[in-house]
Amino acid sequence: MGQKNRIHLVTGGARSGKSVLAEKLVARLGGPAIYIATAEPFDEEMTQRIGLHRDRRGAGWTTIEEPRDLAGALVRSDGQGVRLVDCLTLWLANLEGRADVAALCHVLAAQASPVVLVTNELGLGIVPDNKLARRFRDEHGWMNQAVAEIADEVWMAVSGLPLRLKPQEHDFGRI
Template sequence: MTLTLLTGGARSGKSALAVHRARRTGTPVVFVATGQARDAEMADRISRHRAERPEGWTTVEAPLELVAAVTALPPDRTVVVDCLSLWVSNLLERGDDEQVVTTQAGELARWGAAYPGTVVVVTNEVGLGLVPMHPVSRDYRDRLGRVNALVAASADLAQLVVAGRTLTLDPVED
């Protein structure tokens, strides 16, 4: 039973690493996708991600009800959740307030830490750049940062992925 959080910038190799690690477990894999093909670029991105996954993997689409989707999974699987960034964006767009989002993130983190199998969660790190000018962009950055921190706090392993390489993140000392 392990919960791993992989974070980093766009196109840093997070998803490919999650797929690679899931492949190596030797157990049945469930890929939980949060993206929605709302335009041609996103449809292409989803198509490329699907092509990376081996045949025989189960895919669960959960753009909004992520917690309900993962808690319904059978035990002893390898679960890849890709990704929290899109999930938080979807919840923000739906109008969920910050308390709803962080409560769900806490439930997801507790589930992942207790799940009898391997869980790999993918997310973007969006707080390393300039402070966004638009209030909605700042709200998204802040919410995603809080969600990432909640999941990382429950994770056995948290890694920053940069240029296809990982840096293990140590827990914050009290």
């Protein structure tokens, strides 16, 4: 804890076990746990998903709902515990693909308490027909790259299993 492995990113596909892995990372870090939810319960499907996640986490978590001002939520909660941001994809979608990722990275790099962030991999299917979907996919990919670059640890969940992307043993891990 402290200076070591402060920023943790968990990426992966839909229903790949990202949130459970992120919760395990928070538990491993220890101390008070703060959940920063970026989801907006705008329809029944989303309300159900949010409820499922909340039930699984159980008691012992403080929840902050912040669909847009994620940097502000991080600044305000720093020093109060380990923050789990779930997730960057919804945050970017809430801001219609125009989030200030550089400002977020700046705030992340300055945090005193650890942060675990959840995101998605969206770019591994057939190219979407829809131009807006392609643009979102681009912005999302660039966001993931920027956050992964400043993260101390990056994991990818696949079928519920954690694959470590950073740090790695090979020489490109040090570039």
